[in-house]
Each structure stands twice: as C-alpha cells, then as structure tokens.
Amino acid sequence: MTDRQDVIVIGAGAAGLAAAAALSRSGRSVQVLEARDRIGGRIWTRLEPGLAAPVELGAEFIHGDSPETYELLRQAGGSAVDTSGEHWSLIDGRLQRRTESLLGQVRGAFEAAEVLRKPDISLETFLAGEAGRALPEEARAMARAFVSGFDAADPRLVSLHSVAEEWRSGGMLDSSQSRPSGGYHTVLQALAGALDRARVQVRLQTVVTAIDWSSGSVEIQAERLGRPWRASARSAVITVPLAVLRAAGGAPGAIRFRPGLESKQPALDRILCGAVLKVMLRFRRAFWAGHDGGRHADASFFHSPGKVFATLWTPLPVRAPLLSAWVGGPAAARLCESSDEEIMRAALDGVGTVFPGYDVEAELESAHLHNWARDPFARGAYSYLGVGAGHARELLAAPLGGTLFFAGEATDTTGEPATVTGALRSGARAAMEVIRHSDASS
Numbered sequence: 001m002t003d004r005q006d007v008i009v010i011g012a013g014a015a016g017l018a019a020a021a022a023l024s025r026s027g028r029s030v031q032v033l034e035a036r037d038r039i040g041g042r043i044w045t046r047l048e049p050g051l052a053a054p055v056e057l058g059a060e061f062i063h064g065d066s067p068e069t070y071e072l073l074r075q076a077g078g079s080a081v082d083t084s085g086e087h088w089s090l091i092d093g094r095l096q097r098r099t100e101s102l103l104g105q106v107r108g109a110f111e112a113a114e115v116l117r118k119p120d121i122s123l124e125t126f127l128a129g130e131a132g133r134a135l136p137e138e139a140r141a142m143a144r145a146f147v148s149g150f151d152a153a154d155p156r157l158v159s160l161h162s163v164a165e166e167w168r169s170g171g172m173l174d175s176s177q178s179r180p181s182g183g184y185h186t187v188l189q190a191l192a193g194a195l196d197r198a199r200v201q202v203r204l205q206t207v208v209t210a211i212d213w214s215s216g217s218v219e220i221q222a223e224r225l226g227r228p229w230r231a232s233a234r235s236a237v238i239t240v241p242l243a244v245l246r247a248a249g250g251a252p253g254a255i256r257f258r259p260g261l262e263s264k265q266p267a268l269d270r271i272l273c274g275a276v277l278k279v280m281l282r283f284r285r286a287f288w289a290g291h292d293g294g295r296h297a298d299a300s301f302f303h304s305p306g307k308v309f310a311t312l313w314t315p316l317p318v319r320a321p322l323l324s325a326w327v328g329g330p331a332a333a334r335l336c337e338s339s340d341e342e343i344m345r346a347a348l349d350g351v352g353t354v355f356p357g358y359d360v361e362a363e364l365e366s367a368h369l370h371n372w373a374r375d376p377f378a379r380g381a382y383s384y385l386g387v388g389a390g391h392a393r394e395l396l397a398a399p400l401g402g403t404l405f406f407a408g409e410a411t412d413t414t415g416e417p418a419t420v421t422g423a424l425r426s427g428a429r430a431a432m433e434v435i436r437h438s439d440a441s442s
C-alpha cells in the first residue's frame with residue numbers, strides 16, 4: 001500500500017506530535033509514522049489502580065520555565081505541582097539536611113577560570129587541573145554526580161563548555177522544578193487533541209526502515225504489522241532519537257537514508273547519548289515518612305553519594321507509597337547491560353542502604369522499569385554534548401535539500417536539549433521550516 005501526504009513525520013514523541021500539530025494548523029496533510037503501539041516516545045505514564053501518584057517510566061519533571069508545557073497542561077485541563085521539598089543526604093551513615101551549595105562552589109570555579117573563553121575540555125579534565133584541585137573533594141564529587149545523574153553524561157566525555165553554560169547564574173541550577181499533576185500523559189492528551197484529524201493520520205506500529213529522498217520528494221519504506229508498507233510525501237520531519245539516527249542500517253529501528261546523512265556525521269559524532277535507569281518502587285506504605293521520628297516526612301529527595309542508585313525521590317506534594325530510584329551516566333550505562341530483575345534488585349538495595357532497619361523487600365509491592373538503552377526505538381536516555389561539540393546541535397537540526405527536516409530533543413538549539421521542552425520546541429521549529437520552505441518555493 002502507498003499513501004501520499006504533504007509531510008510525513010517520523011516519530012510520535014513530543015517533537016513529532018508538536019510538529020504534526022503545527023503543520024496541520026497550516027493546512028497541510030500530515031502522516032505521523034510511529035514504531036511503537038503508543039504515542040509519547042520517552043514520555044510514558046502508567047496509572048496504577050490504588051496509587052495516587054503516576055508511575056512515570058520516562059519524563060517526569062518540568063525543568064525550569066517551560067511556557068509550552070504549561071500551555072499544553074492548561075489545554076488538557078491539567079496543572080503542575082511544585083516539587084521543591086527537602087533534600088536529605090546520607091553522610092557518615094546518617095541522613096542529614098544539606099544546606100551549603102557545593103555546585104555553587106564549582107560554578108564559581110568555572111567563572112574564576114573563565115572556562116568559556118578557553119578551548120573546550122571535559123569536566124573531568126577540569127576537575128583534575130589546578131582550578132579543579134583547589135575545590136574541596138566533596139564539591140568535585142558532587143559535580144561528577146550531578147553531571148552523571150542529571151545530564152546522564154560521562155564526566156570524562158562531557159563538554160565543559162556545555163556544563164558551564166547550563167550552570168550559569170540564573171539558569172538551570174537556580175530554577176524551580178515541577179511535575180504535571182496526574183502525570184505527563186496529560187501533556188500527550190493535549191498534543192494528540194491538538195491534531196486536526198481531518199488532516200493528520202497517525203499510524204502506530206509502523207517501523208520506518210528506509211527513506212529515499214530527492215528535492216521535493218520522499219519515499220518511505222516501513223514495516224507495518226509485520227508487512228512491508230510504503231508512503232510518500234513532499235517532505236519529511238525526522239524526530240527519531242539521536243542514537244536511532246546513528247544506528248547502522250539493518251539494526252532494529254534503524255533507518256537507511258538514500259542519499260545518506262554524511263553532512264550530519266560531525267554532529268552525530270559529537271552529540272553523545274547518555275544513560276539513565278529509573279526504577280519506580282511501590283511499597284505497602286510510605287515507611288520513610290515515619291522513619292527517625294518523622295523527620296523526613298517532607299523529604300522530596302534522598303541522596304546517597306557514592307552509591308549506584310545515588311538519588312531517590314518521593315512523589316511529594318502527592319503523598320503515596322512510591323519511591324523513584326535513579327542512576328545516570330557511566331554507572332547507569334554499565335547497569336543497563338543487566339537484566340531488569342537485577343536492576344530492580346540494585347534499586348531496592350539502594351533504598352535499603354538509605355533506610356537500614358527496614359525489610360524493604362517485605363515492604364515492596366511492585367517495581368517498574370523501562371530500560372531505554374535496550375529499547376530499539378530509543379537506544380539510550382537523552383543527549384549531551386561531547387568535548388568540542390560547539391554548534392553540533394545546529395548542524396543536526398539543519399534541513400537537507402529543503403526536503404528532510406530534523407527535530408527531537410537532541411536538535412534543540414534553545415538551551416533546553418534533553419528535555420520535553422526542548423523536544424516540543426524542536427518540533428515547532430521544524431514545522432516552521434517546512435512551512436517557510438514550501439511557501440518560498442511555491
């Protein structure tokens with residue numbers, strides 16, 4: 001079967017849905033092709049009966065200021081809740097409240113050393129140098145832990161310029177964090193609801209395998225429910241994750257481009273794909289709230305520096321017996337190789353380390369995990385910049401021949417890559433590029 005539309009959008013994550021909505025608003029016919037049997041990509045909410053908090057297998061927080069996300073929540077009748085609560089750290093075997101800003105000290109060292117005026121190096125190289133060694137060991141450890149945990153990055157590979165930009169005063173370190181109340185699926189409801197179904201066809205379970213293109217023409221080969229399937233259009237918006245774009249032809253999920261994407265190779269080499277593992281542990285009761293005389297009843301985050309699952313968080317302000325255990329960066333990359341059961345056990349051990357004296361296994365009702373690194377349609381968690389990457393995101397985002405357009409979190413150039421916000425913005429940007437190009441050529 002073949003089908004011809006104005007635009008084909010590949011991928012029904014935040015970027016693809018945002019692009020499809022903007023294109024349909026401009027009057028174009030759009031076909032969205034999605035490999036999975038659901039929309040959302042790396043947004044995946046599970047609602048468990050009897051549990052007041054959603055189980056977010058992918059994105060959970062709204063980082064900083066994101067008018068796009070708040071507007072989508074408003075459209076779906078939802079809202080966001082502030083998650084800033086108490087942080088407790090396991091220090092010398094005891095949970096203690098952190099007050100001093102170790103990351104602030106590292107940021108100060110970046111500024112004093114004027115790192116943004118010098119050639120790019122890795123965070124680890126900086127920490128091993130004179131300016132880094134002048135920092136307390138605790139601050140250096142925190143910098144590594146934050147870059148691994150938050151950016152999913154390897155401190156030995158991540159661009160110091162990108163970290164210093166991200167940590168600038170008034171930026172991410174100083175901003176609040178919220179989450180959609182009721183779950184990120186509310187954002188998906190708004191995105192799906194914004195599609196003009198007279199113009200947009202969404203085809204799930206359609207794995208794109210090849211794209212043959214020339215100026216003004218795109219021929220797609222796919223597998224749909226186990227059978228070969230074809231479609232064509234004047235242009236395509238490609239929103240598959242970075243690691244899928246990089247996968248070799250023939251690998252599950254990989255797409256063969258003819259002509260190939262050689263011009264994007266420098267970007268594909270310098271934008272790296274990070275690893276994270278998030279295990280959502282549902283317990284019989286929120287035992288941590290009563291621990292140590294109830295001192296942690298208002299805790300949002302528990303940190304256990306040096307441990308594999310170094311961060312745990314609660315669903316506060318929602319009170320529910322759910323803990324999320326998180327590991328990112330090289331430790332996550334290693335653990336991603338293990339079975340789901342081994343990963344869940346490691347997460348449970350992490351909870352046991354923070355709360356000794358509880359039989360956490362006996363308290364556990366269920367554990368939930370999606371290993372994104374093993375998922376052929378993600379092949380990792382989210383992107384970060386390697387040393388010397390410079391304008392690699394702009395290069396990855398650049399259209400080819402007025403026919404192929406690129407979106408997805410890795411292509412965000414507004415300072416919010418690796419997030420839902422960045423994905424939404426990239427989809428809207430790619431749609432505008434399609435519209436501008438077709439207006440100019442008609």
Ligand SMILES: Cc1cc2nc3c(=O)[nH]c(=O)nc-3n(C[C@H](O)[C@H](O)[C@H](O)COP(=O)(O)OP(=O)(O)OC[C@H]3O[C@@H](n4cnc5c(N)ncnc54)[C@H](O)[C@@H]3O)c2cc1C
Nearest residue numbers: 011013014015035041042059060061208408409419420423
């Ligand atoms: C565990 C985890 C936690 C996260 N936490 C947060 C958070 O708290 N806050 C935040 O803002 N962000 C978070 N993120 C990042 C956020 O989820 C992503 O940046 C964002 O969802 C990416 O959207 P996207 O549209 O660019 O990509 P995706 O959502 O990955 O969409 C791409 C789509 O392409 C499809 N696809 C792939 N290959 C093919 C193919 N061959 N044919 C057809 N379709 C294909 C995929 O199935 C997918 O649906 C998290 C990510 C992970 C993994």
